[in-house]
Amino acid sequence: MKPVHHLDDATLIRYAAGDLDPAFATIVASHLAVCDHCREQARNAEAIGGSLLESQTPVTLASDAFARLSKRLDEQPEAQIRTETPPIETSPSVPAPLARLIGHDLDAVPWRTVAPGVKRHMIMEQDGKSLYMLNIGPGKAVPEHGHGGSEMTLILRGAYRDGMGLFKQGDIADLDEHVEHQPVVEPGETCICLVATEAPTRFKGFFSRMLQPLIGI
Amino acid sequence: MAVLALKTSDIDGLSPQQQADAIGKIASEQCRTSFETLFNHFGPRIKAQMIKTGADQALSEDFVQEVMLRVFRKAHLYRPEMGAVSTWIYRIARNARIDQLRSRSSAPFEDIDGMDFVSEDADGEANAIASERAMRTETAIQTLPDDQRQIIVMAFVEDRSQSEIASALDLPLGTVKSRMRLAYGKLRTVLEDLR
Numbered sequence: 001m002k003p004v005h006h007l008d009d010a011t012l013i014r015y016a017a018g019d020l021d022p023a024f025a026t027i028v029a030s031h032l033a034v035c036d037h038c039r040e041q042a043r044n045a046e047a048i049g050g051s052l053l054e055s056q057t058p059v060t061l062a063s064d065a066f067a068r069l070s071k072r073l074d075e076q077p078e079a080q081i082r083t084e085t086p087p088i089e090t091s092p093s094v095p096a097p098l099a100r101l102i103g104h105d106l107d108a109v110p111w112r113t114v115a116p117g118v119k120r121h122m123i124m125e126q127d128g129k130s131l132y133m134l135n136i137g138p139g140k141a142v143p144e145h146g147h148g149g150s151e152m153t154l155i156l157r158g159a160y161r162d163g164m165g166l167f168k169q170g171d172i173a174d175l176d177e178h179v180e181h182q183p184v185v186e187p188g189e190t191c192i193c194l195v196a197t198e199a200p201t202r203f204k205g206f207f208s209r210m211l212q213p214l215i216g217i
Numbered sequence: 218m219a220v221l222a223l224k225t226s227d228i229d230g231l232s233p234q235q236q237a238d239a240i241g242k243i244a245s246e247q248c249r250t251s252f253e254t255l256f257n258h259f260g261p262r263i264k265a266q267m268i269k270t271g272a273d274q275a276l277s278e279d280f281v282q283e284v285m286l287r288v289f290r291k292a293h294l295y296r297p298e299m300g301a302v303s304t305w306i307y308r309i310a311r312n313a314r315i316d317q318l319r320s321r322s323s324a325p326f327e328d329i330d331g332m333d334f335v336s337e338d339a340d341g342e343a344n345a346i347a348s349e350r351a352m353r354t355e356t357a358i359q360t361l362p363d364d365q366r367q368i369i370v371m372a373f374v375e376d377r378s379q380s381e382i383a384s385a386l387d388l389p390l391g392t393v394k395s396r397m398r399l400a401y402g403k404l405r406t407v408l409e410d411l412r
Contacts (some may be wrong), residue, residue, distance in 0.1 A: 009401040010379075010394040017372040018311040019379060022321055029325035032332075039329065043300055044408050045401060047310065047354040049373045050304030053228075055355065056374075058261030059268060062278055066256050069282050070249065075288070080247065083290040085331045097325035176394070 001092055003035045003170035011152075011174050012038070016045035023124055025129035026097050027152050027196040031172040033095035092169050093156050098194060102133075106157060106192060113136050113143045118142070128199055136191045149198025151175050152202070153183075158191035160184060231258045235350040236302035243292035256285050259306055266310075270376045283317065284310045297343035299330070301351035314376065346411060354408045365400040368393060 007015075007028065014027050032039045044137050062068075072079050093106050101123050102109060111119035115206075124131045128149075133156075135192035136142060152174050159168040160188035161185040167173060168181070175181070177198075185191040226258035230253065231239070239255045242248035244362035269356045285310050295305055308330055358366065371377045371385070379397075383390045 008394075009398040009405075013369075013372060013401055014379060014396040016311075016378065018315050018326075025321075025325045029329050032329045039332065041306070041405070042329070044354075044404055045352075046308055047300050047304045047350055047408075048358060049307035049355045050301055051351060051358055052370065052373050053259070053262055053266060053307045053310070054303040054351070054357075056262040056265040059265040059277075061264055061281065062262050065260060065278060065281065066253055069256065070253075072282075072286070073249075079290075080289065082293055083287070085294065085327070088328055089318060090328070090332075090333055096328040099323055107367075114331075151325075151326060153356060165313060167410065174392075 001034050001036075002168050003031070003037070003172065005165070005167055005171035005173060006035065007031060007038050007041070007172060008174040008176075009041075011043045013048075014040050015042055016148055016168050017175075021129050022151070023129040023196045024100065024127065024152065024198075026123075026131055027154055027172070027194055029097035029172070030194060033090050033097060034170040035172075041103065066107035091098060095191075098156075101131075107136075109133060119126050129196065131194070131196050134186045134191075134193050134195055136186055136189075136193075138189055139187050149177050150196075151179075152196045154194045156194055157185040158189040160193075161186060162193050196205045221405075224394065231255070232334045233301050233303070233351055237344050237347070240292050240295050240302055243289060247289075252285075252289055255288065256303065256326045259288075259303075263306075263310055265358050266374050280310075280313070280317070284313050287313060297347040304347075304353060310385075313379060321352070350408060350411055352391070354404060357407045361400055361403060365403075368401050370397045394408045402410065 007021045011028060013022075013109075015025070015032075020028060032042055060146070063137065082107045089104060094102070094104050102121075109121050111121055114120045117140040119135040121133045121134065121135075122130065134142075138158075152172060153167070155167050155169050157169060159166060161167070162173075162181040162183040164173065164181065166186070234254045236255065236258070237249075239251040242251035243255070263281050263284055267280050268274075272280065274295055288306060291309065292375065295302065299305055308326075312326050312330070315321050315323040315326065319362070361369065367386075371382045372379070376386065379393055380390060382388075383393045386393070
């Protein structure tokens with residue numbers, strides 16, 4: 001799979017440094033699961049962490065530090081058990097990090113209609129950050145909106161087009177608070193996407209503003 | 218000869234190749250001596266980072282125990298295609314920090330960490346590339362302008378969030394982001410031909 005819209009470099013750094021809350025960590029990891037290019041970039045960014053760890057001036061440990069760990073290995077057989085990672089089940093429509101939260105079947109998502117042609121499934125809301133899925137009918141426009149904070153959208157099925165181009169399965173729109181866009185779903189197929197937002201999205205225009213409390217996206 | 222290498226390592230630190238050898242021995246025979254060598258190298262460095270995040274001695278020591286235990290239990294999962302041993306251990310420490318200190322789950326990170334590159338390189342070659350990548354990364358970080366390096370250190374070593382960095386340095390968030398991008402851009406340039 002070769003997505004053409006990738007993560008912002010600042011996002012790669014934040015991911016590698018562990019500075020993403022669960023909503024954004026999930027969407028970023030979901031893109032990484034389908035994008036070889038970004039996965040390699042993320043590994044490069046993690047190499048910064050490795051290099052800085054290596055260059056730390058060592059701080060002396062307690063004199064019995066290794067003995068303590070060694071004793072734990074001797075006395076608690078379970079401490080010695082190898083960590084096995086189960087084979088990772090992942091697909092472009094439900095990448096593994098998302099599958100942990102919703103299962104593997106995109107057609108089993110319990111959608112709720114929030115506006116004509118627009119359905120939503122909220123996955124998590126925490127500290128002003130939300131992670132949810134949208135299901136938007138063919139040819140439908142998502143109201144034009146600016147962002148109160150960062151927003152990321154990962155396409156799981158179908159495609160939409162906005163001022164930045166065509167977004168297809170696996171593509172991620174990694175937008176900061178200054179971007180305004182108006183995605184329109186391509187004709188022919190419903191578009192399902194995963195969205196993480198940092199603060200409530202502000203819709204522009206009178207009608208949209210009235211709509212906002214209603215659909216809450 | 219291995220024993221000799223262990224002795225000098227206590228003073229000078231282990232080379233990337235010695236680190237990879239130690240991981241290999243832990244993976245193949247759960248070698249406790251190799252584990253101690255690796256512990257003596259990385260334990261004090263992990264502790265140094267923890268102290269820079271503001272943790273006290275006791276918490277830092279406990280954290281070293283937790284991270285190194287994970288290293289012991291996961292050694293057989295290490296592949297040089299994932300990066301140098303230091304990068305791999307950094308990643309384990311980062312995930313442990315997310316699990317413990319933030320009471321969050323590192324599950325999304327674990328999913329990605331487990332995805333190997335498809336690589337046809339022989340082990341030796343992959344090791345050499347990992348070492349080269351680590352060396353170039355180190356040089357790139359050392360040659361960053363101070364204002365970019367500072368932000369990178371705050372993010373990776375001090376475990377500060379983007380917005381904490383912005384307020385600590387009294388900078389707009391956008392400036393912090395653009396310095397992160399510039400710093401990463403330099404790294405990308407020096408790593409570009411290493412695939």
